Amino acid sequence: MKIVTICGAGIGSSGVLKVNAERALRSLDLEATVVAADVATVRTVAADAQIILTTQEFVEAIGKTNADIIVIVNLFDTSELAQKLEDALS
Amino acid sequence: MGLPPLPESAIDLDVFAADWRAAVELSGAALVRSGSTKPGYAAEMIRMIEKHGPYVVIAPGLALAHARPGPQVISNGLSVVTLKEPVRFGHAHNDPVRVVLGLAIAESGAHLAAVAAVANIFNDSSAIDQLAAATTAAEVQQIMGVTPS
Numbered sequence: 001m002k003i004v005t006i007c008g009a010g011i012g013s014s015g016v017l018k019v020n021a022e023r024a025l026r027s028l029d030l031e032a033t034v035v036a037a038d039v040a041t042v043r044t045v046a047a048d049a050q051i052i053l054t055t056q057e058f059v060e061a062i063g064k065t066n067a068d069i070i071v072i073v074n075l076f077d078t079s080e081l082a083q084k085l086e087d088a089l090s
Numbered sequence: 091m092g093l094p095p096l097p098e099s100a101i102d103l104d105v106f107a108a109d110w111r112a113a114v115e116l117s118g119a120a121l122v123r124s125g126s127t128k129p130g131y132a133a134e135m136i137r138m139i140e141k142h143g144p145y146v147v148i149a150p151g152l153a154l155a156h157a158r159p160g161p162q163v164i165s166n167g168l169s170v171v172t173l174k175e176p177v178r179f180g181h182a183h184n185d186p187v188r189v190v191l192g193l194a195i196a197e198s199g200a201h202l203a204a205v206a207a208v209a210n211i212f213n214d215s216s217a218i219d220q221l222a223a224a225t226t227a228a229e230v231q232q233i234m235g236v237t238p239s
Contacts, residue, residue, distance in 0.1 A: 011156060011159070011201045012148075012154050018202070056143075057143035057144070057145040058142065073183045074149050075148040076209070076215065
């Protein structure tokens with residue numbers, strides 16, 4: 001499974017989201033490749049992704065995609081991340 | 091491990107910012123003082139927020155201001171600014187902001203270890219309160235896990 005985290009520059013928030021998503025996946029005992037990227041490259045990077053993790057600001061810019069988009073409010077809340085990932089994967 | 095350099099010169103405590111732009115400018119000025127970026131980096135960080143919205147407010151009370159690697163970045167660096175009065179970035183959930191981190195990354199390939207180190211600090215949700223209450227740069231460095239040089 002591939003998960004892509006998206007933010008504006010592809011270095012800050014998406015990086016934090018990647019680290020914490022990996023933590024949440026471990027707590028769920030799930031394995032996935034998590035890739036951080038910027039919104040400009042989302043179409044290429046997320047072409048084969050099952051899930052896109054992002055914040056509200058980027059939903060519109062991500063546009064049409066086959067992946068499930070999960071919107072995260074607090075990037076450090078791993079229980080929010082775990083809950084939303086579990087819901088998306090079940 | 092992996093945290094970008096956070097020298098005393100990059101720490102600015104209990105300062106006043108009239109709005110979010112001023113707060114980001116302070117975090118940029120701190121990165122200039124530590125030699126991490128050129129003065130133009132602050133404007134790049136502000137442009138990211140103008141273009142994409144207040145997504146840099148990554149947790150309640152905490153903004154992680156940053157722009158892309160580029161000619162304005164001299165070397166990896168982190169700055170910490172705590173605000174006398176919180177400012178609003180326009181975030182639906184995480185406003186107002188009391189602590190602004192400025193992050194400069196020289197190469198996009200090498201950023202994840204740095205960002206992971208930042209993420210590890212704030213997985214302790216009390217870290218933001220601790221930073222906001224810090225009165226000395228040494229205290230901030232201790233909270234951030236930096237050994238003062």
